[in-house]
Structure formats: C-alpha cells, structure tokens
Amino acid sequence: MTKRIALLRGVNVGGRTRITMADLRALLAGMGFEAVRTHLQSGNAVFDAPGPWAPDEEAARIERRIADDLGVSVTVLLRSAGSLARTLAASPYLGQEDDPARLYVTFLARQPTAEQAARLAVPAGESAVFTLAGDEVHLHVPDGYGRTKLDNAFFERRLGIPATTRNWRTVNALYKLAAEG
Numbered sequence: 001m002t003k004r005i006a007l008l009r010g011v012n013v014g015g016r017t018r019i020t021m022a023d024l025r026a027l028l029a030g031m032g033f034e035a036v037r038t039h040l041q042s043g044n045a046v047f048d049a050p051g052p053w054a055p056d057e058e059a060a061r062i063e064r065r066i067a068d069d070l071g072v073s074v075t076v077l078l079r080s081a082g083s084l085a086r087t088l089a090a091s092p093y094l095g096q097e098d099d100p101a102r103l104y105v106t107f108l109a110r111q112p113t114a115e116q117a118a119r120l121a122v123p124a125g126e127s128a129v130f131t132l133a134g135d136e137v138h139l140h141v142p143d144g145y146g147r148t149k150l151d152n153a154f155f156e157r158r159l160g161i162p163a164t165t166r167n168w169r170t171v172n173a174l175y176k177l178a179a180e181g
Contacts, residue, residue, distance in 0.1 A: 116159045
C-alpha cells in the first residue's frame with residue numbers, strides 16, 4: 001500500500017459542486033482504498049492504495065466514480081506523500097514570508113511544456129509573484145489570495161492545464177496526514 005493524496009478541484013466552492021466529505025470517504029473506501037481520511041470540506045483526501053503508482057489512471061477512475069455515484073463532475077489531481085514533502089521543501093518564499101496565509105501552491109495536472117510555461121507572466125500592477133516548479137506553481141500573495149490575479153483560473157487559462165490551488169496550511173496538514181501512516 002502506498003499513500004495517496006487526492007485534490008479535488010472546485011469542490012464545495014460557490015455551491016455548484018457539493019460533495020460531503022463523508023460521501024467522498026465512503027466512495028474512496030468503496031473503490032478499495034484504505035485508511036481514507038479527509039481534510040476540511042474542500043475536497044482533500046488521504047488514503048492508502050494498492051498497486052503501482054499510476055496517477056493519471058487512478059485520478060480518472062476516481063473522477064468517473066464521483067460523476068457516476070455522486071452526480072458531480074470534478075477534476076482530481078493525485079500526489080504522493082513524497083511529492084508533497086518535495087513541495088514543502090521547494091517553496092522559494094518560505095524564508096521571505098513569516099505569514100503562511102500568504103503562501104499557496106497551485107497543483108497542475110501535468111508539467112507544462114516550455115511553450116506553455118512561456119505564456120506565464122505576472123500581470124502589470126500585481127503584487128503577487130510565482131515560481132513554476134515542475135507540475136506546481138508556488139505563490140507568494142502579500143495582499144492575500146482573494147486580491148490576486150494569479151488565481152487558479154489564471155494558470156489554467158494560460159497553461160491550458162487543469163489545476164487546483166491550496167493554501168500553505170492545507171498543504172502542510174495533508175502532508176502530516178499522509179506521514180501519520
């Protein structure tokens with residue numbers, strides 16, 4: 001068994017894609033995943049999965065089951081505990097910012113090509129900055145995430161890649177859940 005972290009995009013935000021975490025836990029357990037736990041109400045799950053690491057296939061399978069069983073169409077991005085550890089170690093803004101509420105990570109469904117990455121630039125007048133690191137974007141938003149133009153939709157539009165964003169506290173909490181065993 002290996003630890004997986006499922007990040008569901010846009011769950012319980014704005015009222016369109018409502019999923020209770022109890023339903024999500026039951027669905028994942030019904031798919032054969034073990035030790036299923038969720039964090040917050042925004043579509044974060046940690047679980048043990050048998051077999052080899054095949055994130056694209058596994059994510060597609062979870063998306064289909066959510067659509068079939070819960071009637072909700074969502075994008076699911078999967079990460080391993082090891083990849084979350086690397087995410088936490090890789091933030092270029094940790095030493096510059098004392099307030100973790102100003103740090104975010106946008107997780108991408110795949111690493112962008114060089115051509116896609118070249119489409120990224122901080123808009124004029126924006127105080128936030130970002131660093132693209134493989135299949136994630138580290139953000140420092142000194143004026144708050146609610147005020148930045150560098151939101152999830154910005155990266156999806158520019159890159160043409162599904163994405164979901166989590167704040168630094170949530171990323172840390174998910175890693176701790178995954179590391180607990």
